[in-house]
Structures are given as C-alpha cells and as structure tokens.
Amino acid sequence: MVDRVSDFLGGSPLGVLVRLIVLSLVVGFVLSWLGWSPREILFWLEDTVRDVWRGLFGSMDRLVNYFLVGAAIVFPLFLLSRLFKSGRR
Secondary structure, eight states, X not given: OHHHHHHHHTSOHHHHHHHHHHHHHHHHHHHHHHTOOHHHHHHHHHHHHHHHHHHHXXXXXXXXXXXXXXXXXXXXXXXXXXXXXXXXX
C-alpha cells in the first residue's frame, strides 16, 4: 500500500509534502511581488474561459448562418439540376 502511495505521489509522502510547501512559498512570494492575488487569478481564469466559450459558440453561430445562406442557393440549384438531368433520360 505504501508503495502505491509513493508511486502515485512521486516519492515519500513526507518528502512530497516538504517540496509542495517550499514550492508554494516560492510561488506565493513571486505572485505577491507581482501584485497578483488568488482572487485576481481566478477572475482572469473565469474571463478567459468565458471569452473562449463566446468565441467558439460565436463562431458556430456564424457557421450556421453561412450554411443557411449558402443552402438557400445550393439546394434549389441542386434540385433543378437533378430535375433537368432526369428529364433528359
């Protein structure tokens, strides 16, 4: 059981905990020095996800509009061409 936990964590639990504490202090120091707070990072992440969501579905909306405009021309022409081709036989 201990081997599975060590394999999952990438080392002994105590060693991993010490590395995580040191890394958290370093990252916290750097973020504090930059003037960033966890709240600002979460708001930035939320805004980014929202912008990506709008971009994807905004593109889908335009794609559907392009399809409908093109289909208004293409499908009737296709049907006419099939009717004229079947009339020649």
